[in-house]
Amino acid sequence: MTSASDPVTAIDGFWAVIPAGGAGTRLWPLSRSSSPKFLRDLTGSGRSLLQETYDRLAPLVGDRFLVVTGAAHRDAVADQLDRLEDGSILAEPSPRDSMAAIGLAAALLERSDPDAVMGSFAADHVIADQAAFGAAVATATAAARDGWLVTLGIDPTFPSSAFGYIHLGDGLDGHDGTYRVVEFVEKPSTEVAESYLATGRYRWNAGMFVVRPTVLLDLLAEGDPAFAAELRAIAADPSQLDEAWPRLPKIALDHAVAEPAAAAGRVVTVPASFGWDDIGDFDSLATLLADPSVATTVLGDDALVHALDSTGLVVPRTGRTIAVVGLDDVVVVDTEDAVLVTTRARAQEVKQIVAALKESGRADLT
Template sequence: MIDHFWAVIPAGGAGTRLWPVSRRTSPKFLHDLTGSGRTLIQATRDRLAPLAADRVLVVTGQAHRDAVVEQLPELGADQVVAEPSARDSMAAVGLAAALLEARDPDAVMGSFAADHVITDDAEFQRAVSTAVRAARAGWLVTIGIEPTHPATGFGYIKPGPAVDDVDGALGVLEFVEKPSAQVAATYVEAGYRWNAGMFVMRPGVLLDLLGEQDPDFAAALRGIAADPATLGEVWPTLPKIALDHAVAEPAAAAGRVAVVPGGFGWDDIGDFASLETLLAGDEPVTVLGDAGLVRTVDASGLVVPGSGRTVAVVGLSDVVVVDTGDALLVTTLERAQDVKSIVAALQEDGHDHLT
């Protein structure tokens, strides 16, 4: 347990590429996507509990507040902050920072998305502990994941030399956007790290860095913390911008960001193909759910038997079959990203209840 360490869990995102499991009304963080028996947000909270104890703040959409409270009954009413609308990560994490700055002058906060999967909790906790030490020294700290392959779906962090004042932290020279395959290979070769959007810092450091870029934005967030009754009025006026762009990139350019290398397995489960990679075991067909419901002959890929019905797959390689109570998806690992076009078509045709 780390004194005054607060775990902030932004729980947003529709996750349309995981349809039909993930829905607008039930985003992916509310689902058990690893077969662990815990939903992603519950697993995120479990992973942070040894560090933060009960100092947890979830920031989520108004529509998902009740579901979050139900899944995390140990949280108090003031630990689940409902955003009136989605305004990207700077507003969400910045609001948490403003609330914590007011609540606990010695607070260090770490922000960890509710819908990521991490495979080595002990190493994660070690990395966060190191990051907290750097944060206390005044750094904006990110945790840089060791790439397992030249992924094109993630942003990268370019590390520099070790920082003087904290063991195990390096300076960050630059955050770079999702690269092409060719560029990704050079990044991995050069020791770049995946940017998992994990940031650890003192709340005031984050808000002050924001204030240097956009003083009104920082003042608005601190204003809401001082008078929560103004949330509904002020929130719609806040810029829609990612924390990376609003703060992390300019701060890196100014030499004020540190990275702690994380050696744990990490995935943001962008689609069913990455879920299959994450869960794959020795069997050619990976099953998320009750394997007793799945029958296969000459098949490989991912099957999610989510409605209690028997699912039989014969003679298909790298297939994805996702069965839910009101919708069924059949695709391939290769085409898994294109599920979002189905969701878009359903919405266009007025079948919103399915999306």
């Protein structure tokens, strides 16, 4: 296995598939349906999460990208990723969940590059250690070439109840650093998650996997032959896309392929530590950005925030001054048309505000 300090170089025949979707309603009002999480700079880096995903993958794939996004975001994606080759953006006519989106990319790659190995990485995750990420992907690619469906298994840093887990089995012969997957388990309670961590045999499922396109589609065909055939037909004649797309099942790739394949002993995982975060809500964003020397974290211009005896996260996005007095773990997000005030503990419930706004006829704010 490559050590994390080696320079990262492109992997022959390796393609990055980036599903760029999801509303990110728990990050409202930063994330909007018109400008979702993956198009936003949520770390203060000056680059959007999508751009950071591109930056992270370009050294591994060169120009071999396929970004799958909603038709409404096609232009924004093209603007942000202006070095993508023509044809690298697939616009879904409507949202049909991850199996259809990633399956379409696989079907196209199967035809255009029979030797391809594809890695699928969401457009809205954060990874701290690029070298460790590249090394894990290289290890995963080697196993994928041998016909495995390979996931990356994130070393859990705390007993999260917000993620699914991967249960590790024995090491895979001939592939150091790669382990058989016993099963995928759904989001557990914190208590169950603690018991998982105690065994040392569980990793977070970050939804990142590496596989040969044909292997992925064949695994899909085992459970739903018509679905796989439909995807291959669209790839053979892309003019069918708009007509065929609404017929495709709306199902997550995890359920359509990964879980049954694991049960059949066809999935392996590469355990890895590279500082992964999916920035699920303002609580995780606050953790990600936390600086121990600062009581109140500011995502933006520090000079705009006056915090007195307070802790938490403040996001000034309008140039307005924001004063916070006497609140712990508070979250304040100031945007041009909406202000959010909540606490880190209640950050998950922000999606209910988005639902309430839609119900009250203010979908324009979501």
